Amino acid sequence: MRSIPVAALAFLVMAATGVPADAEPPQEYGKALAAADWSKMETVIVTLSEYAFTPSTLAFKEGVPAKLVIRNAGKANHYFVSGQFFGAIATRKVQSSDGEIKAPFFDAVEVYPGKTVEWFLIPMKKGTFGLLCTVQGHAEHGMKGTIEVR
Template sequence: MKIYNHLYQIVITSLTFPNIAWLQILRQKYVILALLLSLNFIAATPAMAANLSGDLLKQPATEITISLGNLANELKFEPNHLEFEAGKRYQLRLTNPSQLKHYFTAKDFADGIWTQKVQAGKVEIKGAIHELELKPGAEAEWVFVPLKSGTYGLRCSIPGHTEAGMTGEIAISN
């Protein structure tokens, strides 16, 4: 807008107008031009955001595997400490090698990320995810981008599993 104001001042001071009517017409045209240019910048914003997200989706995902339990049916996450960096794309591969079903529950973590997809078998889920259940022998893939830094709790919400030590920590840094 400063550029347009500057141009307006140049035009007004360099031209002499025979009457005030011409000056009013010029001001109206200036206001219309300024509004049209402003709308053009506003319309460009979603396109720019789409380009940024498109670039992010082209970024290769960093793969991390986490086991919910193990073959000895121990109630633990392996590893139980995960670290992510905000703004990077990750593929979390969840496996359950045990004979028990387990949950990957980390609601606050899930609220601080953008989920691209969760895929299990031939099913792909999109949107907000707060908890994943993995039955014995199951595998799932969670592709996401962390947005909010912080430290978040991870647990298996099956009664007795959290108390037995099936907990973890997820850290997101900037």
């Protein structure tokens, strides 16, 4: 069975979010992305495995460009889902070794076993946001976490 490249999968997931194709992010998000100095971005790394996000709490700074590296060290596909966090960030792009996608909205990011996805973003709102894997049974087995924007 052939697997779908991560970038193509991200596009399919985005298309399934119910967000209209012509939807625009808040104007300040676009301005923040255009003004950002990506050479000074912070890197946050999270590893997905069977029933765990490591670390279980991810920390970002409001207004500071970041690269979120999502690695799947497990044997199963895993989802990175945090609806409230996704609504509180400006997304520049999501990329993998297969390509990249530039879109303002995401509903979920699925990462295949042994693969890595990099998400370039700017947290726009402070808060504490829930994180979970929506693969059936994974959250129930403890695959949950927290994202903090300070």
